[in-house]
Amino acid sequence: MRAGKLDRIITIDAYTAGEPDEYGNSVPGWNGFATLRAQLVSMSTDEYLRAYGEISESVIVFRTRFLDGVTTTHRVGYEGRHFNIKEVKEIGRRKGLELRCEEVRS
Template identity: 50%
Template sequence: MRSGRLTEEITIERATVTVDPDGTPVQSWVHLATLRAEKVEQSTTEYIRNFGASDEEVIVFRARFFDGITNADRVVWNDDPFNIKSVAPVGRRKGVEMRCVRMPE
């Protein structure tokens, strides 16, 4: 993995549940790591669903290995949240490839 290709800065966030003063559980996102990454692929696909047409933006990021990233986490890139669909190691703990889908607003 060449460091010159790691041109994007991404943030990995993890969902946590806290209880507010009224006793209601509230989900929030906590910063896990900030990584330099390479944007390998970016595409948009249109789907016809029950509620009509919708677009799905898919981005694949490749970064240096960071232990503990799961599908339950999310990536924030350019202030836009992306849901992690799959995490695949690259080599022997050399890097990690994350396939992400833009989260609905």
């Protein structure tokens, strides 16, 4: 993996129970897990019909250096947008990761 191709900066966030509020209840949220340099491999938007209507889905693939512990329970932040990780593939023998992500719709 060439360093020059890693021209984007992404953040990996982990969902946590969070800190208790003034009433003692835990407030869940996303906290930073890692900040990485990555390569944007592909980005596409597909529109199709589902049982509940027409939807559009944005899929994006990032390649980055290997980081132990990244799973599909994490999400990626990139350019102010958030993407759920749908698939994590190891490249080589702990050389890199390929993250296939889907945009979070709010």
